[in-house]
Amino acid sequence: ASAVKEELLKKYPPKVARKRAASILVNEALENSTPEIQANVRTIPGVITMRGCTYAGCKGVIMGPTRDIVNIVHGPIGCSFYAWLTRRNQTDPGPDGQNYMPYAFSTDMQDSDIIFGGEKKLKAAIQEAYDLFHPKGICVFATCPVGLIGDDIHAVSREMKEKLGDCNVFAFSCEGYKGVSQSAGHHIANNQVFRHLVGTEDRAKEGEYKINLLGEYNIGGDGFEIDRVLKRCGITNIATFSGNSSYDQFATAHKADLSCVMCHRSINYVADMLETKYGIPWIKVNFIGAEATAKSLRKIGQYFGDKALQDRIEAVIAEEMAPVKAAQAEVRPRTQGKTAMLFVGGSRAHHYQELFAELGMKTIAAGYEFAHRDDYEGRQVIPNLKVDADSRNIEEIEVSADPVAYKPRKSAGEMQGLEESGFAFKDYDGMIPDMDKGSLVIDDLNQYEAEKLVEIFKPDIFCAGIKEKYSIQKLGIPMKQLHSYDYGGPYAGFKGAANFYREIDRMVNSRVWSYMKAPWQENPELSATYVWE
Ligand code: CFM
Ligand code: HCA
Incomplete structure (x- = not known):
């Protein structure tokens, strides 16, 4: 496995190789301790990362799945379009039918708003959403230009909350560039929900x-x-x-x-x-x-x-x-002994190893896009x-x-x-201790390394997201999206586990992959050669 690490780093310029080396770990046996990995640091400019932005982590991930809050994106329309129903978070609107998830609320910022400021437009957008829907809450999300031009979304939200009276309006300074990944957006979302929303209503569901x-x-x-x-x-x-x-x-x-x-x-x-x-x-x-x-x-x-x-x-x-x-x-007779690679987000690369283990499959390499050292090594x-x-x-x-x-x-x-009696509170041991010795753990994997890994190991399945899906499949390896589930699921709980077994069986045992040849494999003259000057 250390030869593999060398192979992954070989093509990089020395400075890049040094930086990447700290994020690539061969899981070796250490006496009573877990090996250390570099995580939650900036992606090296120029590499094609799997990561997303801070706005995605705040607006899309944490706040996106709540149905009866109107989420207004203050920014150019592209950011809103990106976050519009792409994450497959389902909802049951219940008897009140208040479900704003299918909508994309945006201030649709234009060049003139960047020059003259967008606060007025944001105020008008909050008023319009309120007049249309009278929601219990309106949340405002900053995109990159908001931080650059200095619109005060918190002041606007305070003013509108006061004005509207019966609607909780608050904002998130979750500009895309605010942190090194989605993870910063989670933290920003957690803070604001806790500050403005948790604990504001005492009439909760009853139960023992x-x-x-x-x-x-x-x-x-x-x-x-x-x-x-x-x-x-x-x-x-x-x-x-x-x-x-x-x-x-x-x-x-x-x-x-x-x-x-x-x-x-x-x-x-x-x-x-x-x-x-x-x-x-x-x-x-x-x-x-x-x-x-x-x-x-x-x-x-x-x-x-x-x-x-x-x-x-x-x-x-x-x-x-x-x-x-x-x-x-x-x-199991068909899945036993097969191999998997998992490179996903900040928790699934660990959790899904359990499901693969239930299929008798081995995870030979795994990593997160944006988790922190505690998610790898333990709290x-x-x-x-x-x-x-x-x-x-x-x-x-x-x-x-x-x-x-x-x-x-x-x-x-x-x-x-x-x-x-062995009951552990606020405890998480992370992913590394659950992985086999000699397996590879890689943080913030990039496209070059992903393709190299597949070339070297030829795993039976590779799990990641939409950006990775087709480049991996073109290498002749079945690729399972563990974000969107490739439009399937559920995979959680008992029924979900059975769903997952059947689907992975179909994927790793399909012979279609071995029939598939890329054009340059059949006609070598089509393959490009890099020439370094
Ligand atoms: Fe947590 Fe998630 Fe994940 Fe995540 Fe995500 Fe997601 Fe994910 Mo995509 S909150 S860290 S920021 S489990 S959206 S539901 S699938 S990367 S592994
Ligand atoms: C996000 C959301 C994402 C992206 C998934 C993918 C999701 O990070 O902005 O790359 O396929 O789960 O929808 O993680």
């Missing part, structure tokens, strides 16, 4: 075992499947951040008794703030993979510590597992993370215990008892 599900975005209906399973177990989901969510879910999130964190990267800030301000403990869960789903449900059962709940969870697991096992048994590295100019640029908000609403959910003794 109340949780929040943080970092689940209902892509391809994953959240629907998880909610179905939770409901069967008798667990009440107060708020999902933010798949299939509504304004009121965020507003009442402080009424839950436990936060369950799915995607650690995008939402761990909210989990921490809910604990500090309201006393709600958090645990890491994972509903990708049938075994992982069962384990997560048991962990929730153990937290509440109620025998009736635990019995019900066991009964649900037993019933749901039967068809999952049958689906597994059917495909114990957080105190030692280097604060650089880019991370300092993202606000860290001060939160303290609420004088009225703070309420410890368990006594110190109960918490200690749970911890002594």
Whole structure:
């Protein structure tokens, strides 16, 4: 594997090779520790990164899936068009029918707005949206030019909130260039939702075992499947951040008794703030993979510590597992021993290794686009993370215990008892410890390295996003999108696992790939040769 690393770096100029070397890691056995990887640093100019921008992480990822908030993009129309229904976050509009997700609200900034300022136009847009829909909330998102010309979107939002009276208007300084990736946008979104929305409504859903599900975005209906399973177990989901969510879910999130964190990267800030301000403990869960789903449900059962709940969870697991096992048994003779590569976002490259393991498939290389070292190595590295100019640029908000609403959910003794029995609060070990020794871990993979990896290893399947899809398929390797799910899904929970098994079986066992030859493979004279002057 270290020869592979050398091969990946060989073509780069020395300075680029040095920088990339720190982001490429051969997972070696270390005594009681996890090897260190470079992450959350700037992409090297000139390489074709898989990353997106800060605006995408804020507007598209965190705020996009909430149906009854009008999300107005202050910027050129391209940014709005990009964020318009591309992420496959599904929703169930419910009886009130308030669902603004199919719309693209934009100020459609023009050259003249860049020169003379766009605040007036933004005010008018907020007024127009309010007059048309009377939503509970309006959110405003900054795109790159807003930061460059200095429009004060926060002042405009404050003014409009005051003027409208019954509509919560607030804004996000999530200019695309604000951070090194989508990740900065997650943090900005978390801060503003917590500041302006969480804890503003006390009338929450009733239930005996109340949780929040943080970092689940209902892509391809994953959240629907998880909610179905939770409901069967008798667990009440107060708020999902933010798949299939509504304004009121965020507003009442402080009424839950436990936060369950799915995607650690995008939402761990909210989990921490809910604990500090309201006393709600958090645990890491994972509903990708049938075994992982069962384990997560048991962990929730153990937290509440109620025998009736635990019995019900066991009964649900037993019933749901039967068809999952049958689906597994059917495909495994055909999938066993095959290899996968996963390069996705900030959590799925880890979570989906569980599903591949259930198919008997080995993940030989994986990496995130924009995760931080804690998502690779575990949260114990957080105190030692280097604060650089880019991370300092993202606000860290001060939160303290609420004088009225703070309420410890368990006594110190109960918490200690749970911890002594091996129950881990606010804990995430990251991706690296779960990967085989000798496997490759690569942060912010680029197109050149992706093609090199495929050429060297010829994996049976490669998982990434839309920009990677066709370049990989042209190399004759099946490519599965783990963002949009290639318009399929759900893959979470029990039913999702069975869906995934069947689909991956079809993909890795299709012979079409071996029949396919690119024109330059059949006619070598068509292949281009690079000539360096
Ligand atoms: Fe979390 Fe996500 Fe992901 Fe993510 Fe994303 Fe996504 Fe993703 Mo695309 S919040 S980090 S910023 S799990 S949009 S639903 S699929 S890159 S791995
Ligand atoms: C984003 C959204 C994205 C892109 C997916 C892809 C998603 O980062 O802006 O590259 O295919 O999941 O929709 O991650």
